[in-house]
Amino acid sequence: MSEYYPESHPVWRLFRETPGAGELAEAPDVLVSEARSPADGAVLRLSVQVMDGVLVQVRFKAFGCPACIACGAWLVSRLEGQGTEALAGVSVVALAEGLQLPATRRHCAVLAEEVAHDLHARLAR
Amino acid sequence: MSSQPVYLDHAATTPVDPRVIDRMQACLGRKGVFANPASDSHAPGRAAAREVELARQALAELTGADPRELVWTSGATEAINLAILGGARFHAGRGRHVVTSAIEHRATLDACRALEAEGFEVTRVDCGSDGRVSPQALADALRPDTVLASVMHVNNETGVIQDIESIAGVCSEAGVALHVDAAQSLGKLPIDLGRLPVAMMSFSAHKLYGPKGIGALFLRRRPRARVTPLMYGGGHERGLRPGTLATHQIAGMGEACRIAIQRLEQDQQHLSGLADRLWQGLRRPGGVSFNGDPDRRIPGILNLHVAGIDGESLVAGAPGVAFALGSACTSASPEPSHVLRAMGHDEQHIRASLRLSPGRFTTAAEIDVAVAELLAEIARLRELSPLWHSGGEALPQ
The missing domain is CATH 3.40.640.10 (Type I PLP-dependent aspartate aminotransferase-like (Major domain))
Structure with missing residues (x-):
């Protein structure tokens, strides 16, 4: 079932404008994480470049519904320029509230939380 | 538009x-x-x-x-x-x-x-x-x-x-x-x-x-x-x-x-022309294929798989075109198309499939408008998609 988002909805704005879309070129200081939803096949990929404990560049790619794409853009807007601890702070609840996600789209927030926490765990090693 | x-x-x-x-x-x-x-x-x-x-x-x-x-x-x-x-x-x-x-x-x-x-x-x-x-x-x-x-x-x-x-x-x-x-x-x-x-x-x-x-x-x-x-x-x-x-x-x-008795043949010729125009337009970037036997279908329905995109995002991103994802009659249910599933397609393929059905009053100019809007959005979504190579090949899913 398609969701309809009015133009003022945060999902709609991020879906249309997709700030932070793209991919970082492979480099020693670039990490990539990808999560896939078993429910609907949606895929979210996040690339981060880390320098001195700071996420200096963050980019996303997404295959999925508008909410999934908006979650990728939301991650970039919240993480770029922050310390790596910000990755651990990403939560389904924060995404669902920030993007006013319908209950049927919370699995998109789960993907975002998964990639963020995966990157955090790998950076902590 | x-x-x-x-x-x-x-x-x-x-x-x-x-x-x-x-x-x-x-x-x-x-x-x-x-x-x-x-x-x-x-x-x-x-x-x-x-x-x-x-x-x-x-x-x-x-x-x-x-x-x-x-x-x-x-x-x-x-x-x-x-x-x-x-x-x-x-x-x-x-x-x-x-x-x-x-x-x-x-x-x-x-x-x-x-x-x-x-x-x-x-x-x-x-x-x-x-x-x-x-x-x-x-x-x-x-x-x-x-x-x-x-x-x-x-x-x-x-x-x-x-x-x-x-x-x-x-x-x-x-x-x-x-x-x-x-x-x-x-x-x-x-x-x-x-x-x-x-x-x-x-x-x-x-x-x-x-x-x-x-x-x-x-x-x-x-x-x-x-x-x-x-x-x-x-x-x-x-x-x-x-x-x-x-x-x-x-x-x-x-x-x-x-x-319909008077127009059956005329309608079918008109729809064949429109369907061909749609197909020739949408296939240009590659990665677009028919779901179902393309030679044994009525001309008024095209069910297409567009690799690397999600149909729901295409619907949202191309509001100037009214089309369906799977069957309109099942879209009240979040379940994916039982028809495409029975044909052996997986969830990701089904999500990347859309149904386009022009009609008696549709014009060639409208098809051109629709193709342009759909192609632009397909290109944008593919650029966003981790499942799509810029070279035009879909990644293994």
Whole structure:
């Protein structure tokens, strides 16, 4: 079932404008994480470049519904320029509230939380 | 972009032809043919009955049926229910097994499920990856206690045409009554019920530039197709479908049939041209393919897989084009298309599939507008997609 988002909805704005879309070129200081939803096949990929404990560049790619794409853009807007601890702070609840996600789209927030926490765990090693 | 989206969802429903609207309006007002067609004691009632019978004749002419073999219903869904539930219940003393296919419309699948709750057994024959049901597979599913088979003529999601002639032959040979859901084929493919040995066939007006809320069931007279009514009260339609006849709806369906008789070939040529224009336009960036046999489908329905994109995002990102993801009739449910799934496609393939269905009033200029908007959004979504290489190849999924 398609969701309809009015133009003022945060999902709609991020879906249309997709700030932070793209991919970082492979480099020693670039990490990539990808999560896939078993429910609907949606895929979210996040690339981060880390320098001195700071996420200096963050980019996303997404295959999925508008909410999934908006979650990728939301991650970039919240993480770029922050310390790596910000990755651990990403939560389904924060995404669902920030993007006013319908209950049927919370699995998109789960993907975002998964990639963020995966990157955090790998950076902590 | 025009203020109205380019409407490419005629498989869901069509706009009512202006000539149909005129005919319907003539049945509504005080000076029109508004009387109850069952009121044969006065001239206005007889005029309404005449209008109903003229419409029945038009549908009969379009389908090669005898007018006495057509029963008005509220639409194809009711006609399908009357055929399946009514047919199986009537013959329950002879057997309690029904055969259908896995890719039928929900009206058929849900009616069959209701029969299972009554103790019938239902066999659902699979289709091939081309979306076609093999007559041999259907023949293999028939049993001595099979009393009914139901197969659609044209699939509402893929537009694929089933080999109804062969399936009817198989059923006829086995002595099993065959019901055909012709909601998507009426007025789009030639139908000759004088020649085709099916027992029952369901029709709808609103896929044919007629109004919603009216359809019909063909019930063969010889050999006689028998059904138990679903409703009681009044004896209308030979007791098979009681209730005051909706003259304006019936007159509208009749007019839609008259227009279809005149325009069948012209409409199909027009739709073939539009469908080809759509296909040639959308295939340009690569990674676009047909779902279902591209050579055995009606021209008015294109079900396409667009690698690397999600259909829901394409719908949202291309609001200037009105089209469907899978079947509009199942889109109220979050389940992916049961038709594409039966054809062997996985969740990701289904999510990247869309149905485009131009119509009689669609213009080539509108197709060009739609193609431009869809291509732009497909390019944007592919750029965003981790499943799409910039070189044009989809990544393994």
